[in-house]
Amino acid sequence: MKSYDIEALRLLARQYNTVRKASTEVINLSAILNLPKGTEHFLSDVHGESEAFLHVLKNGSGSVRRKIEEVFSGTLMEEDKRHLASLIFYPEQRLPLMLEKVENRDEFFKIILFRLIKISRVVTSKYTRSKVRKALPEAYAYIIEELLHEQESVLNKHEYYTSIIESIVSTERAHSFIVAICRFIQKMTVDHLHIIGDIYDRGPGAHIIMDSLIAYHTVDIQWGNHDILWMGAASGSGACIANVLRISLRYGNLATLEDAYGISLLPLVRFAMETYGDDPCTRFFPKNTGDIDMDYNEEQMIARMHKAITIIQLKLEGQIISRRKHFRMDNRDILSTLDPEKGSVVIDGAEYPVNDSNFPTFDKDHPLELSEKEKEIMTKLTNSFKSSTNLRKHVRFLYEKGSMYLIHNNNLLYHGCISMKDDGSFDGFEVDGESYSGRAFMDRVERLARQAYFASEDDESKSYGQDAVWYLWSGRQSPLYGKDKMATFERYFVDAPETHVENKNPYYKFRDSDDTARKILEEFGLDPDKSHIINGHVPVAVKKGESPVKGEGKLIVIDGGFSKAYQPHTGIAGYTLVYNSHGMYLVSHKGFSSTRLAVEEEQDILTEDILLESVQERLRVKDTDKGKKIQNQINLLNALLDAYRTGRIKEGEESY
Template identity: 55%
Template sequence: MENLSTITDDYLESQIKYLRLLSKQYSSISKASAEIINLEAIMNLPKGTEHFISDIHGEYEPFVHVLKNGSGVIKRKIEELFANNMRENEKKALATLVYYPDKKLDLIIKQEKNIDDFYRINIYRLVDLCRYASRKYTRSKVRKLLPEDFRYIIEELLHTDENSMHKQEYFKSIVETIIEIGRSRDFIIAISKVIQKLVVDRLHIIGDIYDRGPRPDIIMDTLMEHHCVDIQWGNHDILWMGAAAGEKTCIANALRISARYANLDIIEDFYGINVLPLATFALETYKDDPCKSFMPKVSDQEVSIREKTLMSKMHKAISIIQFKLEGEIINRRPEFEMNHRLLLDKINYEDGTINLKGKKYKLKDTNFPTIDSKNPYKLTEGELNVVEKLVLSFKGSERLQKHVSFLFSKGSIYLESNSNLLFHGCVPLEKDGTFMSMNIQGTKYKGKMLMDKMEYLAREGYFFVEDTYQKQYGMDIMWYMWTGKCSSLFGKDDMTTFERYFIEEKETHKENKNPYFNFREDENMCIEIFKEFNLDANECRIINGHVPVESKKGESPVKGNGKIIVIDGGFSRAYQNKTGIAGYTLIYNSKTLQLVSHEPFTSAEESIANETDILSTTVVVEHTAKRKRVRDTDAGIKIQEEIDGLKLLLLAYKKGLIKEI
């Protein structure tokens, strides 16, 4: 803000409405001055730690563990604080206690002979660790993170010097009283959760919470409890968002993928969606069909032969329904330019072949009891009945609707945050490196505007009332975002689902990645993207996921001369043979940007019992000589605006334009 001495009375008068509103909150010179001092102090605090995670794909156990340990931040803080006065096994034990306080205490209570001594020692250690983790925050911010039951007690312990002669007995009496009245267990659980919150100021999820892994619902519940989180939608997320909106094709796709990975439990047991109509229809329609191409990707040890047989029939039934429903959208929306995906009418049902791009292929499976060769995209009465019931069930799932509402409230296609551009997949490009355009409702969009438009339409698809044009178009766009070539979430030219099920020749399975992925090593392409988003190319970097980094082949997650960091390293077990690791995460604190690669996680039970952690390797991608402060962040820009407004208010008070109360 320019010097207050240069502010004219005319300018103050032009701001008078805003200043009168501000004066209701800060009703005197002393109150406005105190807030300016407070905000200026906050601006000079170190920047909070940001934690980036991508492509979780329902793998809730490693996700929850990485979230609890802050990708190793808690372990590092324990090492820094207790380096010279704790043994290694004690540090491991303390870290496990912080990660899983309730479950670890249950084990310790059974084993420990003198539990009060254990409580006493660890309460002191946890208070020290909590104090150490809270150093970069104001007291008011820390207070907001404290649990109501122990807010006063923890605050007193954090801000009392137990080494001071005058405070030793006070500090000791608080700890002894906690133990004496039987509140030690509750206190340790509470302060451990506070430490987890303090080590990470903000969590960024770079897409794909859903599909493949067993419990995306637990991940969503965990995110909804997090103190500060944002989500950049992935293609698998938008699929479930479309399904929750009642978009039939998204529902069919979500069910197909769940059947493919033997994860129908998530549909039926955890979201309460009734799949019995589909199961009944599948058993009746495909009773004598072995459905070999539709066997779920799971071993006989995990699922019985009987269950696999049922799932394969459901899998085939919903796949055929999906292909028919996709035909409806493709014909309804010629601007999607997806006529090449109309395949059911390319089948010769008499000789069991299909003609693709001028070449004939033999089909692996020729049993199509629900397809009318003269009208192949028409749903049978039985299929219509199944679809109708599934739509009602998806829309009626209270838990799913709660999770999807959260995805909309905390999510977006992309996010600009503290000199980082976050998105899941890509910014769609043409082969020559220019931005790919798409005609939507008569207008061409590309780059940032295309991504903005798709997000706008997706929100209409979920929130608009039934039977409106906006609702239907928005739902169709949500399906397109899952599978369309101009979708930044999908990032390919095709999704060859039909070919993979029905054609042996792998040449037909090919899905070409958007040219963005070929240009990722080109720093100039990154600079053009930063210009498109009005970002400083000298300061910014792109953080995304979507395409797993094949670490075991030597591929680096850092691309474009450091301008792009790809953090999909294989959280999903389905990708770990390809990547060689079990996920990347990113930690961005006031001094460094750290890329963390994780080894496969066994189980929370083993971690608790044996005090083992995920084996992780940390590489510093960027190190700054000067520590970043709050004033260097997006939050700092907003705080500076508040300070400027308060300074104007002070001037208005001093000039008598507004009277103090």
């Protein structure tokens, strides 16, 4: 047995001060080790598409339907199973619609309740009673617990079980009870949720997604480049704020800013109309995915705001590039090369014409300096971002539950890439004579991202952290962005298509190989024969024959493809992943129409399961990270028992 420090055992003895207490806990923990492993659910790149996200969350990427099939295969018609699934997903909305079609409400309630209890028994079978009890809805905790652990088929319990159901119906509590137990089933179907980045931007509901994640029972988040951008904006980074505004205006998504976060855009509106009121700004009209209804005048106002904040952004980014020479991004300060009289800029040593001649706030002698009005605008916007209570709540949750990467149950989770050179080696980043690459680089930039938000306002480390967060959004070696440049200037102001090309990091070429996957897993201390990489960020071009499974099965891409802007390119609504006690399933999704159709017509997201890996022997808690912690606790308790039995510690002496 491993030797433990006697003082550590004395501390443990305060909680388990007798042989009986310590041995009872060993028995309890040992039993937990042999329970089936809980279901993990992996989602990525939801990009503000709250309706599709919430639907996938409710159905657990098909996990609820799989449970229904497991329980009722051969006993229920397909129509009845579909009704049951839609009820579990949307109990408040579906139940009234279902009741409209039944003649005997009491009999309907009894049938539904019996079916929901059967499903509940299956989804709770892999948990301890204690854990189930903590998850029960408070109002019905005792009743549900009784129903879960009483078998209606046992003769001497049949009447007792039936009487509970009948009492629920006769007291007119069936409606609220059904809603409560449906929510309970959703909760217990998935043990843990992983979000592999990019909650924000494009779609209109990022704030709704964040609220749902805060309310979720257990979740972790690996930051995406769009998330880090909002985190930087909340910290007060002007460049990040300008980018957030530009993207929101580009997609006509102002509701998240104004309604959800209370960001006042009125100063920007006034400035844009005064400065660009005679400019048609035709290249800045918002992209409309069909979610937002606006007329031409609204679109034109947004276009002028869009151009105004873009110019501000380019100036602020140029200032970062100038003061952080070690970012090695001098070639990205294109605004400083602008010559309005010639109508040209210099990009990578070549001169190109610009398609716009109206730059009223640009000073050729001081190209990166904000005008007085631009400074005033940014001061007001910065104050608005930093004082938003709801944004602060959401961003602090991203810091609390988030990280650059996560190692969990032998899987390595990250959003973008591990930056590589053309020869396949890890790309290094030098700061003050120190070189960082691979895992060390990820750890370094995570510390900087936290520094950006939590350091004191007057501390230089905060300013540096904010600039580092902007770099993570768009820098050449950023593991979250993964391209050699973000061609913002070129896409707006230069027509030459060759300047718009954003080359992916060599990682995306090498990640198809088994050798690369192995090298990355080893870099993070994982066994490549037993581990996987779960990767988001880049949509899988299914239409072009691309597979989400790479590195001979060791690397799995699960960009959810929730963003409607990507779906014409991918051909599907992306992938999610389910990892349960039986193995690992990749789930491909078709597009989601709307919550209304899901409720009224029971339209589900059509999914297809792809079995990636199955296990001959069902995975248990002992096979997980949680199991390792429990085993360590058991070992420590066994050492305490040995100390009691050998007289090194006396029972009861540490109880006071």
